[in-house]
Amino acid sequence: MNHDVSVNTEESQSPSNDFVWGAAAIGREIGRTPRQAFHLLSKGRIKSARQVGKNYCAHKATLRKEFGAE
DSSP: OOOOOOOOOOOOOOTTOOEEESHHHHHHHHTOOHHHHHHHHHTTOOTTEEEETTEEEEEHHHHHHHTTOO
């Protein structure tokens, strides 16, 4: 099965940017592989993430709070 949602591995280098973009970056933030993160995102299991176009985006602090890191 081919999904047209890209797994963006790039994060903005701006220090004031509190968001992560793409399944790989979200996975790193919550301690999951890109594949695990994409599965969770596509099933709607990461409530703090939103799909913007073909990519997913999430606020770092909200992700950490949702997954018990803060």
